[in-house]
Amino acid sequence: MTTTASSGFGPLRQTVFAVLWVATIIGNIGSFARDIASSWLVTDLSSSPLAVAMVQAAATLPVFLLAIPAGVLSDILDRRKFLIGIQILMASVSICLLLLSATGLQTILSLVALTFVGGIGAALMGPTWQAIVPELVKKQDLRDAVALNSLGINIARAIGPALGGIVLATFGTSVTYGVDVISYLFVITALLWWKRAKTDSDELAEKFFGAFRAGLRYTMASRELHVVLLRTFLFFAFCSSVWALLPLVARRVLGGDAGFYGILLGAVGVGAIAGAFLLPTLRQKCSADGLLLLASIITASVMALLSIAPPQWLAVVALVVLGCGWIIALTTFNGVAQSILPNWVRGRSLAVYLTVFNGAMTAGSLAWGALAQSAGVQETLFIGAIGIIVIGVVSYRLRLPKGESDLLPSNHWPEPLTAEVVEHDRGPVLIQIEYDVDPQHRAPFLKAIYNLAYERRRDGAYNWGITEDSANPRILLEWFMVESWAEHLRQHRRVSKADADIQAELLQYHTGDEPPKVRHFITTPRP
Structure with missing residues (x-):
C-alpha cells in the first residue's frame, strides 16, 4: 500500500x-x-x-x-x-x-x-x-x-x-x-x-x-x-x-x-x-x-x-x-x-x-x-x-463536538501598558474592559459576552463578571481576574483564532470612535 x-x-x-x-x-x-x-x-x-x-x-x-x-x-x-x-x-x-x-x-x-x-x-x-x-x-x-x-x-x-x-x-x-x-x-x-529540538528559555515558563x-x-x-x-x-x-x-x-x-x-x-x-x-x-x-x-x-x-x-x-x-x-x-x-x-x-x-x-x-x-x-x-x-x-x-443524543475550530494562537492582543516593570509574581490582577453599547443591541451583546466568558476562564481567569454603570446603562464593564501578572501575559499567548472571532463579533456592538477601554489593576502589597 x-x-x-x-x-x-x-x-x-x-x-x-x-x-x-x-x-x-x-x-x-x-x-x-x-x-x-x-x-x-x-x-x-x-x-x-x-x-x-x-x-x-x-x-x-x-x-x-x-x-x-x-x-x-x-x-x-x-x-x-x-x-x-x-x-x-x-x-x-x-x-x-x-x-x-x-x-x-x-x-x-x-x-x-x-x-x-x-x-x-x-x-x-x-x-x-x-x-x-x-x-x-x-x-x-x-x-x-x-x-x-x-x-x-x-x-x-x-x-x-x-x-x-x-x-x-x-x-x-x-x-x-x-x-x-x-x-x-x-x-x-x-x-x-x-x-528533540531545544526550546528557548522562557521567562514565562509555568511552574508545577x-x-x-x-x-x-x-x-x-x-x-x-x-x-x-x-x-x-x-x-x-x-x-x-x-x-x-x-x-x-x-x-x-x-x-x-x-x-x-x-x-x-x-x-x-x-x-x-x-x-x-x-x-x-x-x-x-x-x-x-x-x-x-x-x-x-x-x-x-x-x-x-x-x-x-x-x-x-x-x-x-x-x-x-x-x-x-x-x-x-x-x-x-x-x-x-x-x-x-x-x-x-x-x-x-x-x-x-x-x-x-x-x-x-x-x-x-x-x-x-x-x-x-x-x-x-x-x-x-x-x-x-x-x-x-x-x-x-x-x-447518542448528547452530541460530541465537531472539533473544527482554529485553535492556533491569534496573537492579536496588544501588550499591556505599564508605567514601570511589573514583577511576574505580583497579583492577583484585575482586568477591566469598558464597552459602549446601544440599548437595542444589549441582548445580542450580552449573549456574545457570556460566550466569551468561557474563553476568559479557559485561558486563565479564575473569576469573571459583567456590570453596568448605574448612571449610564450604555456603559457595560467586563472584568476578570487572573492570579498573577505572568499568568495574564500567558493569557495573551493563549487566545486562539477561534476566540478572536468571538471577540470580533462582540466588538461590532461597541459604539464610538475609540476601541473599548482596557485597564489593568494589580494588587498593592500591604506596607
Whole structure:
C-alpha cells in the first residue's frame, strides 16, 4: 500500500514519528505479554473473581490518580528525558516480577503492588506520549497520527497476547516477564536517538502548581471537553466488564488454558487492526456519534454471546469483532479530544481525559468483579451488555463536538501598558474592559459576552463578571481576574483564532470612535 496522507499513513513518511511508532509497538508487545503473565498468574494464586479484578484495578488506578499531575509534568518538563525515565521505571518493575516469579516468591500482594507501580509508569507516560505527537507530525497529519497510534497499540495487542501466551505456556511466567524487559530497551534506544529540538528559555515558563491550576481551570470552563469526558466515562464504565472478567471467561466459561487466553486477546488485536483500516470508510458514512453507537452495539452483542458459553472457535471470532468495536470507540474519543484542545494545555487536558477513562475502567472493574462474585460471571456479562445498549442509545443524543475550530494562537492582543516593570509574581490582577453599547443591541451583546466568558476562564481567569454603570446603562464593564501578572501575559499567548472571532463579533456592538477601554489593576502589597 502506498503511504499517502489520504490513506491515513502520511505521518509514517516523517522519520522521527515512524521510528518512535515502531518502537512503541515493540514496547507495547512486551507490555501485553507481561499482562498475560500477570493475569494468568493471579488465577493460579487465587480463584477469587475479586482478586482477578484487583489486579486489573491496580493497573488502572494509578492512571486515575496521577494522570493530571503527569499531564502537568508533560507540559513543563523536557518530554524526551521524562519518557526515558519512565521507561527505566517500568523496566525495573518487570525485572522485579521476573525475579519473584523465578524464585517462587510471588504472592497476590506482591503482584498487585508491582502492578500498581507499573500503573504509575503508565500514568506518567500516557499524556506525555500523546502530547509529543504534534511535535512529530505536520498539523494536517495530526488526526492520522492519532489514528496510527491507536493502530500501533492494537498491532501490539494482536501480537503481544499471542506471543505472551505461547511463551507463558512454553517457558513460564519469568521468561514472559523477560520479554517485556527486552522490549523496553528498544523504546529507550529510540528515545535516545530522537534529537528533540531545544526550546528557548522562557521567562514565562509555568511552574508545577501554577500549571496544575491553569489546567484545572481550562478543564472546568471547557464545555466541549465536558461532553467528551461524560460520554467517555459512561461508555468505558460499562465496557470494562468484559476486560475485567475475560481471564475468568477464558478459563471457567470457555474451558481454555493460558495459550487460549492469549489467543482471545490476540483476536481483539486482529479485530482492532481490521477496524482501523475500516475507519476511514466508516467516517465518511457516520458521524462520531454514529460511530460510538455502532461500537456500543458491537460490544454489547459480543458480551451477550460470551455470556451463553459459546464454542471456543466462535468466542475467538467474537473477540475479533469486539476488537473492531473497541478501536472505533478509542479512536473516536481520542480524535475528538485531540481536535478540541489547544497546544498550550494539551498534555494536561489529555491527562484529564485519561483520568476519566481509567477511572471508569477502575471503578467498573471493581464493580463488575464484585457483582460476578455474587451473581456469577455469565450473568454479569449479560447485565453489562444490556447496560451498554441503554447507555449507547441515551448518550447518542448528547452530541460530541465537531472539533473544527482554529485553535492556533491569534496573537492579536496588544501588550499591556505599564508605567514601570511589573514583577511576574505580583497579583492577583484585575482586568477591566469598558464597552459602549446601544440599548437595542444589549441582548445580542450580552449573549456574545457570556460566550466569551468561557474563553476568559479557559485561558486563565479564575473569576469573571459583567456590570453596568448605574448612571449610564450604555456603559457595560467586563472584568476578570487572573492570579498573577505572568499568568495574564500567558493569557495573551493563549487566545486562539477561534476566540478572536468571538471577540470580533462582540466588538461590532461597541459604539464610538475609540476601541473599548482596557485597564489593568494589580494588587498593592500591604506596607
